[in-house]
Amino acid sequence: MLPGEQINYAMNQAIYRPSIVLCCLLLLSACGAWETVPEATPDAEKAFTVPDRSTRISEPGALEAFKSETKKITDYLLYDGDDIHIEVIGRPELSGVQRIGPDGRISLSIVGSVSVRNLNREQAAEKINNALSPYYLNIFTTVRVEHYNSNRIIIIGRVEHPGELLFNTPPNLLDILAQAGGMPLLRKEQVLTRCAIIRNEKILWVDLTRLLTGDTTLNVPLQRNDVVYIPDATDTSVFVLGAVNTPGVFRLTPQMSFMDALGQAGGLTKDGNFNDVHLIRPDANVNMKIDMSELLKPQGKLNVAMNEGDIIFVPKHGVSKIGYILQQINPFSTLFTITQLGAVAP
Numbered sequence: 001m002l003p004g005e006q007i008n009y010a011m012n013q014a015i016y017r018p019s020i021v022l023c024c025l026l027l028l029s030a031c032g033a034w035e036t037v038p039e040a041t042p043d044a045e046k047a048f049t050v051p052d053r054s055t056r057i058s059e060p061g062a063l064e065a066f067k068s069e070t071k072k073i074t075d076y077l078l079y080d081g082d083d084i085h086i087e088v089i090g091r092p093e094l095s096g097v098q099r100i101g102p103d104g105r106i107s108l109s110i111v112g113s114v115s116v117r118n119l120n121r122e123q124a125a126e127k128i129n130n131a132l133s134p135y136y137l138n139i140f141t142t143v144r145v146e147h148y149n150s151n152r153i154i155i156i157g158r159v160e161h162p163g164e165l166l167f168n169t170p171p172n173l174l175d176i177l178a179q180a181g182g183m184p185l186l187r188k189e190q191v192l193t194r195c196a197i198i199r200n201e202k203i204l205w206v207d208l209t210r211l212l213t214g215d216t217t218l219n220v221p222l223q224r225n226d227v228v229y230i231p232d233a234t235d236t237s238v239f240v241l242g243a244v245n246t247p248g249v250f251r252l253t254p255q256m257s258f259m260d261a262l263g264q265a266g267g268l269t270k271d272g273n274f275n276d277v278h279l280i281r282p283d284a285n286v287n288m289k290i291d292m293s294e295l296l297k298p299q300g301k302l303n304v305a306m307n308e309g310d311i312i313f314v315p316k317h318g319v320s321k322i323g324y325i326l327q328q329i330n331p332f333s334t335l336f337t338i339t340q341l342g343a344v345a346p
Helices: 003-034 060-068 121-132 173-179 208-212 258-264 318-327 331-344
Strands: 083-088 096-099 105-108 112-115 141-147 152-157 163-166 194-199 202-207 227-230 237-242 248-251 277-281 286-290 311-314
Touching (some): 121 141, 173 194, 202 208, 258 311
Parallel strands (some): 152 227, 237 311
Antiparallel strands (some): 083 141, 105 112, 194 227
């Protein structure tokens, strides 16, 4: 190479190499815009609690008020729809099975209609006997229940067997859930975290998570015509996003912890930032930064309980961001860039 050409080549390299370095620096600086990691909220730990399956938390005011309305029935009371067998001794023409009408009445020959709603068997027999006495001498009447058609609880929502459930004695909430399908957890859209008990114009929301983890004070006694509603899972989900193996939406289960949710998402990928995982609770407007190395220590105080709507976000660490960007470049230009970076080194 002639001396003049060497000078031109040297000048070109002096101009070209810094441009390569500048391009690479711009490329790497762009990584910060490629993924934005949210800032942690100061003292975010105060908004989270550690799962404790021995915790017994309830709202005694509303719960006890609802329980107090449950009638303590020691004897069955007849009601609309029940089939009763009336036997008038010595009078087969007056005996037989009758269904109590929607007005709470039955019809008797000669006498006409007689109301037996909310009477027990002995009271109903006495009332029928008194109604017949003006027309018959020395009669004696008995009443027995053939079918308890009015003693029902209605269960709706995400259960295996929605509809009417009949019972002979007043059931508790767990009795009804068991009859509705052996705990309605058999389909992915079913979630047993809470339910509503509707009684006339009142609604009581029961935390089934606590009930199923041992808080039997929430096993509410039910009464005739109560409606039990199991909601869908749309409002009982948690979200695991970012550098995890299976990001997505996961059903919130009773006493689900941070590690439970992260485990369902398959854990962190090799690109995940092990020391900068974020647990975001939108309804409390907090963001807690979790260092997985601290989480894996024996005390495990960071393995907090998950709530509805919580978001776990795992960002990629810096080296992974650079690697990801380089992988998107043409292999030849990647090799060229790395070669030029090496040539610039002194």
